[in-house]
Amino acid sequence: MNLRRIFLAPAWVMTAIFLVLPLFVVLAYSFLTRGAYGGLQLPWTTESYQRLVDPLYLSILGRSFLLAAVVTLVSLLVAYPLALFISRSGRRKMLWLNLVMLPFFTSLLVRTYAWVFLLRDTGLFNTVLLSVGLIQEPLPLLYNDGAVVLGLVYSYLPFMVLPIFANLERIDPNLLEAAADLGESPLWALWRVLAPLSRPGIVAGSVLVFIPSLGSYLTPDLLGGGKSVWVGNVIQNQFTNARDWPFGAALGVCLMLLVLGLMRLWQSKGGGELG
Amino acid sequence: MTGTRRTFFLGLAGLAGCTRDSRPRLNVYNWSDYIAPETITRFQQQTGSRIHYANYESNEELLSKVFSGNSGWDVIFPSHYFLQPLQQNGLLLPLQAGRLPLLPNLTAEMRSPSWDPSLDWCVPYMLGAAGIVHQRSVKVTDPSWDLLWNEALRGKVTMLDDPGDTIGAALLKLGFPLNTGDASALQQAKQALIAQKQMLRAYLNSETRQGLVGGDIQASHLWATVALLAMDESEELSFYYPREGYARYADCAVVLKESRHPELAHEFLNFLLQPEVAAANAEAALATTTNQEARRVLPVELRDSLALFPDAVTLSRGQWFEPLPPDVQRLRDRIWTEVKAH
Amino acid sequence: MSAPISKTLRTSAGLIFAFLYLPLAALIAFSVNQSSSTVWAGFSMRWYQELWSDPQILSATANSLLIAATSTVLATIIGTLAAYGLWKRQSRLLVSTVYLSLVTPEIVMGVALLAFYQAVFRYLDVQLGMHTVILAHISFCFAYVVLVVLARLRNMDASLEEAALDLGATEWQAFYRVTLPCIAPAVAAGALLAFSTSLDDYVITSLVAGVDSETLPMVIYAKARRAISPSINALCAIIVVAVGSLVLLSQRLQRS
Numbered sequence: 001m002n003l004r005r006i007f008l009a010p011a012w013v014m015t016a017i018f019l020v021l022p023l024f025v026v027l028a029y030s031f032l033t034r035g036a037y038g039g040l041q042l043p044w045t046t047e048s049y050q051r052l053v054d055p056l057y058l059s060i061l062g063r064s065f066l067l068a069a070v071v072t073l074v075s076l077l078v079a080y081p082l083a084l085f086i087s088r089s090g091r092r093k094m095l096w097l098n099l100v101m102l103p104f105f106t107s108l109l110v111r112t113y114a115w116v117f118l119l120r121d122t123g124l125f126n127t128v129l130l131s132v133g134l135i136q137e138p139l140p141l142l143y144n145d146g147a148v149v150l151g152l153v154y155s156y157l158p159f160m161v162l163p164i165f166a167n168l169e170r171i172d173p174n175l176l177e178a179a180a181d182l183g184e185s186p187l188w189a190l191w192r193v194l195a196p197l198s199r200p201g202i203v204a205g206s207v208l209v210f211i212p213s214l215g216s217y218l219t220p221d222l223l224g225g226g227k228s229v230w231v232g233n234v235i236q237n238q239f240t241n242a243r244d245w246p247f248g249a250a251l252g253v254c255l256m257l258l259v260l261g262l263m264r265l266w267q268s269k270g271g272g273e274l275g
Numbered sequence: 276m277t278g279t280r281r282t283f284f285l286g287l288a289g290l291a292g293c294t295r296d297s298r299p300r301l302n303v304y305n306w307s308d309y310i311a312p313e314t315i316t317r318f319q320q321q322t323g324s325r326i327h328y329a330n331y332e333s334n335e336e337l338l339s340k341v342f343s344g345n346s347g348w349d350v351i352f353p354s355h356y357f358l359q360p361l362q363q364n365g366l367l368l369p370l371q372a373g374r375l376p377l378l379p380n381l382t383a384e385m386r387s388p389s390w391d392p393s394l395d396w397c398v399p400y401m402l403g404a405a406g407i408v409h410q411r412s413v414k415v416t417d418p419s420w421d422l423l424w425n426e427a428l429r430g431k432v433t434m435l436d437d438p439g440d441t442i443g444a445a446l447l448k449l450g451f452p453l454n455t456g457d458a459s460a461l462q463q464a465k466q467a468l469i470a471q472k473q474m475l476r477a478y479l480n481s482e483t484r485q486g487l488v489g490g491d492i493q494a495s496h497l498w499a500t501v502a503l504l505a506m507d508e509s510e511e512l513s514f515y516y517p518r519e520g521y522a523r524y525a526d527c528a529v530v531l532k533e534s535r536h537p538e539l540a541h542e543f544l545n546f547l548l549q550p551e552v553a554a555a556n557a558e559a560a561l562a563t564t565t566n567q568e569a570r571r572v573l574p575v576e577l578r579d580s581l582a583l584f585p586d587a588v589t590l591s592r593g594q595w596f597e598p599l600p601p602d603v604q605r606l607r608d609r610i611w612t613e614v615k616a617h
Numbered sequence: 618m619s620a621p622i623s624k625t626l627r628t629s630a631g632l633i634f635a636f637l638y639l640p641l642a643a644l645i646a647f648s649v650n651q652s653s654s655t656v657w658a659g660f661s662m663r664w665y666q667e668l669w670s671d672p673q674i675l676s677a678t679a680n681s682l683l684i685a686a687t688s689t690v691l692a693t694i695i696g697t698l699a700a701y702g703l704w705k706r707q708s709r710l711l712v713s714t715v716y717l718s719l720v721t722p723e724i725v726m727g728v729a730l731l732a733f734y735q736a737v738f739r740y741l742d743v744q745l746g747m748h749t750v751i752l753a754h755i756s757f758c759f760a761y762v763v764l765v766v767l768a769r770l771r772n773m774d775a776s777l778e779e780a781a782l783d784l785g786a787t788e789w790q791a792f793y794r795v796t797l798p799c800i801a802p803a804v805a806a807g808a809l810l811a812f813s814t815s816l817d818d819y820v821i822t823s824l825v826a827g828v829d830s831e832t833l834p835m836v837i838y839a840k841a842r843r844a845i846s847p848s849i850n851a852l853c854a855i856i857v858v859a860v861g862s863l864v865l866l867s868q869r870l871q872r873s
Contacts, residue, residue, distance in 0.1 A: 003788040004702045008711065011699035011759065015714040018756035022729035023721070025736055034601065039342060039364065056609070060616050078633055085630035088622050098868055103637050105809075106860045107817040109834050110853040113841045114640030117647070117655075117850065121491040124643050127655040138491050140430060143477035157637065215722025217820060222841060225477025226436040229615040232724045239728055239824075240335035241438055242608035249732070252725040259720050302828050307839065329831055332839060339824075340745070343735040347744045347828035481843040 023256070030249035040245055048250035057234070057251070061258075064230045067145060068213040071152040072160075075209045076202060078153065079160035083201075084194075086161075087168040097165065104158045112222050115151050116142065119223075143225025151219045156212055160205035167201025168194075207266050211259055231255055300325045301539050304340075304348045306526065307332065309401065309562070311555035318546050324539055333437075341366060341531060349534040350543055352400055355390045355525040356596040367396050368530040374541035377548035385565040388525065389595065397527035398544050401556075402563035404523045404593060405440050406516040406582070408487060408502040409494040418515045420448035422494050424467070429474040431493040433486070436478035438611040439596060440522055441468065444496055447520045453594040456603035461610055468614045478615075487512060499582045503561040514582045516589050523593040525565065641857050648850040664851035674836060674852070681833040684747065684822075685815040688754035692815075693808040695755070696762025697800075701792060703763070704770040718760040726757060727821035734825060745827030753825050754815045761814060762807035769803030770796075809867050813860055 030048050032040045051057075086096040103111060118124045119141040126138040141147060171194070179193040195202075217232030231251065238248025307330035315326050331337045334357050340346050344366060353361060361367050372378065378386065378394065385399040407422055409415060415422060423432050423444070434441050443453045445464035451457070476492060477483075481501050486492035488509045497505075499514065506512045528547065530540040546552060553569035563583045564570055570578060577583060585593075599607070648665070652658035668674050703711060718726075730753050734745060743749075777799065781791040797804075819834035826835065833856070840849040 003792070004705045007698040008702035008708070010695040011702070011711060011715075011763070014695060014756050014759060015711070015718065018730070018733075018752055019714060019718050019721075022726075022733035023717075025733045026725070026729040029732055034605075056613055056616065060612070063616070078636075081626060081629040082633045085622060085626050088626075098864070099634065100637065102861055102864055103641060105813045105864050106641065106857045107819075107834060107837070107853075109817065109819050109837050109841075110644070110856055111640065113837065113849065113853060114644050116841065118640055118643060121486050122489045122654060124647075124655045131656075140476065143479075154636075154640070211720055212722070215724060217722075217724045218838075225479060226615065227472070227475070227477060229612070232722060233615075234612060235724050235728065237608070237612070239731075240333065240339060241611070242604070243335065243338070244605065244608065245732070248728065252722075252728055255722055256725055259722065260717075263716065263720055307843065327828065329828070330839065332842065339731070343738050343745075345738055345742070345744045347746065482841075 026249045026252055029245055030247075030253050032246050034244050034246050039243075048246045051247060052250055052254060060229055060234055061231055061254070064214055064232075067149060067230070068152075068210050071149050071156070071213045072206045072210045074149065074153050075157055075160040076206065079157055079164060079205065080202075083161050083164040083168055086165055097162075100161050101158050108155055108218065111155055112151050112219050115147065115154065116222055119147055142223065143227060145224070145228050147223040148220050148228050151223045152213045152216060155219065156209045159208035159212075163204035163208065164198060164201040167198045167204075171197050203266065203269070207262065211262065215255055215259065298323060298325050299536050299539055300327055301536055301543055302327045302329075302347055302349045303543070304329055304331060304337065304351045306330060306352060309352070309526070309556070309560045311552075311559035314547070314552055314556055317552070318543060321546070322539070322542060324536075326543075345533055346531070347533075348531055349536055349540045350528060350530055352526045352528055354596070355388065355397070355399070355527055356598045358390055358397055358527065358529070359598040361529065362396055366532055368532045368534060368537055368540075369395055370398070370530065370544075371541060374538070375545050375548070377545050380548050380550060380553070380566050380568045382565060382567045385525070390525075391527075397529045398548065399525045399565040400528045400547065401526050401560060402523065402565060403498055403500060403526065404516065404521055404563075405435060405444070405496060405498045406502070406514055406521055407494060408497045408505060408512055408514045410487075410490065411511050411513050413493050415513075415515070418518050420444055420517045420519055423496055424448070424471050424474075425494075426474065428493045430476055431491065432471075432474065432495065433476050433479045433483045433492055434471070434496040435498070436480050438607060441478070441496065442607055442610060443522045443596075445471075447517065447522075447594075450519065453520065453522055454597040454599065456600065456606075458606065461606055465610045465614060468610075469617050472614060472617055484508075499563070500561045503580070503582055507561075516585055516592065518592065520592045520594055522596055524596050644850050645854040645857060647847065648854040650847070653847045664846070664848045665855075667846065667848045668851050668855075671848075673831070674833075677831045677833050677836045680747070680830055681816055684751055684754060684830070684832065685812050687751050688758055688815045689808055689812040691751075692755045692758035692811045693762050693804060696759040696807060696811070697766050697797075697804050699759070700763045700766035700770060701796065703767055715760045715763050718757055719764075723818075723820040727824040730756075730821065731824045745825060745830075747827070747830050749825050749827060750822055750830050750832075753821055754818065757818075757821065758811035758814050761810045762804075765807035765810060766800055766803045769800050773799055805867055805870070809864065812863075816856075816860070 029040060031044050031046065033043060033045055033047070035041045082100065086093055086100070089096055116123070120126070121138040121140070121142070123142070125141060129135045130138065175193060175197065176189065179189040215232050216230060217236055220228045220230045220233055235248050235251045235255070238244045238251065301324060303326055305328065310328070315328055318324070319326055331340070334354050337351060337353055338357060338360065341348060341351060341361075342364070372394070375398065378398070381399060386394065388399060391397050407420070409422065413422070413428070422428070423434065434444070442461070442464055445467045446453060446455060446460060449460070449463055449467060451460040451464070455461070476486070483492055483495050483497060484501060484505045487495055487505045490511065502512070502514045506514065528544050530537060530544070534540050547556070548566060550566060550568035550572055553564050553566035554572045557564035557569060557573060558577060561577070564573070570584070647655060649660050649662065650657060651661035651663070699711070734749055737743070773796070777795055778791045781795045782788070786794065817834060819838055822832050823835050823838070826832065837849060837852060840852070
């Protein structure tokens with residue numbers, strides 16, 4: 001009996017039953033009709049998808065896209081210097097890497113709540129600013145898009161740092177020396193030489209940050225004060241408040257297709273070998 | 276220290292003993308902070324059974340869990356306007372009045388509520404309502420919903436993060452009935468909420484307590500129970516029900532049809548109707564008890580609280596939530612999404 | 618050989634590290650604050666005592682640990698075996714499905730599993746409970762194990778196994794005696810990743826949890842939403858310190 005087949009069998013079973021099948025169930029649900037008091041019933045219909053093609057939901061999708069892009073850009077600006085620092089740290093590289101990864105291992109919920117603790121009206125930032133007299137009243141730092149972006153950047157930063165770091169490690173140091181010899185400022189060397197060479201890492205990191213940000217639900221929920229509506233929030237709303245499972249399923253399918261499309265795009269441009 | 280150590284071992288034993296304990300176990304799913312801890316321990320001692328108690332935060336969360344018909348829960352406490360969906364989907368066990376001799380302890384209104392006139396399905400547990408809580412420094416001459424739209428309080432007002440309550444508030448402010456399905460009324464409510472969103476601090480439920488107590492939030496749309504909790508912590512707060520009307524709800528105890536211990540469930544419901552038990556629960560929950568005998572033994576601050584037991588005039592302005600037909604539900608949900616996404 | 622680190626780079630890196638650790642440090646610091654506000658009022662362990670005497674927290678912790686431990690063991694086994702199988706010969710379909718599990722947004726995954734369980738429960742007399750949560754956790758955790766172990770396998774020298782086979786070992790012995798010890802650090806890393814992912818999960822767990830399966834993240838979320846006492850800071854601090862120690866410990870073990 002082929003050992004390889006036996007080894008792969010459990011994985012096949014898990015993915016077939018607990019991944020593929022549930023997604024198909026969702027797909028099926030998106031074509032059903034909402035029951036009178038929630039739940040599902042026949043007939044089969046494309047009504048949920050028709051309702052999707054609506055400025056309201058498309059704008060929410062678009063906004064989630066835009067904000068996820070902002071998160072990605074900010075992550076890039078924050079992560080690049082860090083990755084650069086680590087790649088030049090000689091023997092201490094592993095130490096710094098581990099320090100970057102460590103917060104990631106603690107719960108997303110804990111890390112998001114930590115920002116609630118810092119940013120709210122009675123939170124640490126406001127208390128400090130008030131006590132030194134810089135402000136007279138608390139600043140509304142929490143419950144807006146900015147807080148959500150901050151929370152997401154914080155949560156997914158390691159995903160941006162690691163691929164860029166891995167990429168920087170593979171760049172021939174001679175190229176950098178040559179650039180330094182030729183060029184004017186270090187910034188020039190960075191912009192004209194380093195950045196293009198680390199493009200694969202940048203793209204990989206961007207994908208790894210963009211996709212979870214797009215589908216995020218908890219962070220907008222806790223940091224947005226109900227005012228920041230992302231696709232994930234709308235989907236969750238359909239399965240709870242609105243009790244409109246077919247519509248929620250259709251939204252979910254839409255989000256999945258978007259994400260898969262992005263992955264496909266990335267793979268076709270040469271990236272995507274995560275192994 | 277023995278107390279905490281005992282609780283620790285009880286907790287562990289409770290978990291470990293799940294499969295080995297031979298006592299019947301009742302699974303009770305309730306709102307958080309809605310029961311006195313002694314109620315559970317006393318019932319367990321009195322009947323020699325065990326209660327597994329857990330909490331949920333919203334009716335929708337509850338419904339999604341029990342919808343499949345084999346969630347494992349025995350007794351749940353949905354709000355009254357959720358009884359119809361539960362019953363229509365065959366999820367409820369009809370109650371046997373013979374097993375509930377203490378039913379007469381309920382107030383006259385609760386012995387024959389509009390949503391279940393002969394109490395075939397539920398035993399009303401606690402009443403609730405949402406009103407407006409504000410800092411005393413904010414002078415209110417006219418008790419109206421308009422306070423929450425007052426430009427002078429820009430950035431210091433919160434509304435409930437609940438479509439039923441918040442859309443309801445806008446409808447009432449504009450003079451429409453709470454449960455209206457009229458499209459134009461709902462659109463106007465939407466416009467009012469969108470206009471309000473610019474000056475709103477956030478849509479918050481219980482989290483707004485901190486801001487109120489700290490003095491940073493000037494006015495909030497809040498449930499009476501949470502408002503009372505905030506008022507416990509700060510002398511500067513005051514609560515009222517707006518004159519245009521306010522939304523009322525009743526959380527009712529029901530037994531699920533899937534329950535494996537229907538007699539024990541009935542016993543529990545009857546136990547909750549005992550005056551001392553109901554009073555203890557009301558005190559722990561800071562909610563309006565449906566039990567008139569219990570009200571007599573409540574501490575004075577609760578018994579005479581106008582937030583929990585409004586006077587007849589105010590009470591007449593309260594409107595019960597009603598279950599809505601699917602197309603109205605859909606319109607409201609869309610409006611809620613539009614307001615949130617604006 | 619490394620390029621020099623300029624002053625600006627060093628300061629930027631320092632600021633970013635501070636950014637990374639400030640929120641967690643603040644939580645830990647204020648979990649031992651006497652008062653419930655963010656004004657320092659003296660050292661106190663009262664919030665930890667409050668946690669200790671709350672049976673709900675204790676049972677949620679026990680649940681979380683049980684679920685995480687079971688899911689990790691099974692996910693690591695399934696994932697390691699799958700990675701090995703994929704290394705021997707590529708299977709585009711399986712790799713794509715593994716990717717799928719990684720990129721599916723949590724809310725979609727949670728909703729899909731809930732819908733799936735409900736559809737299945739129409740025909741089987743099963744309920745939502747520990748088992749439904751554990752199965753769900755295994756399904757999204759094992760992909761991480763596959764990733765980590767496969768990466769390590771690809772960097773490994775395949776001739777080691779070939780040599781073993783040439784010397785007369787069976788396929789199983791070659792795997793068990795030669796390859797597995799070689800990839801052991803990666804398996805451990807994958808297991809750690811799976812463990813922390815399972816311990817941390819809120820969205821999927823809250824949707825498919827049953828009567829007995831309240832977990833720590835669900836408790837934290839409820840506490841954060843109800844904003845009652847700073848005991849949530851203490852809870853978070855415990856989690857940070859516990860998971861942090863676990864990670865550091867595994868790094869130590871891997872190096873030795």
